[in-house]
Amino acid sequence: MKTKKVDEIILPYKEGTPLKPSVTISDKIINAVELMVNYNLTSIAVIRNRRPIGLVRLEDAFEKLGLTLPNKG
Secondary structure, eight states, X not given: OOOOBGGGTOBOOOTTOOOSSEEEXXXXXXXXXXXXXXXXXSEEEEEETTEEXXXXXXXXXXXXXXXXXXXXX
16 A cells, blocks of 8 residues: 655645644655644644645545544534
């Protein structure tokens, strides 16, 4: 099974998205999910050379991994 990478689901960077924690474009999607869950985030910045180049949404990451987000309620 091929490892899924952040570059498969990257979206344009939105101003105001925190840069810490962050992932790089070559990181595994599961690493991004782990950080977002641990920090209670719905998205995470993707950086290159310490500059933001995009973001990844938790919902998109779960979908790419074939998972579903638990209902809040």
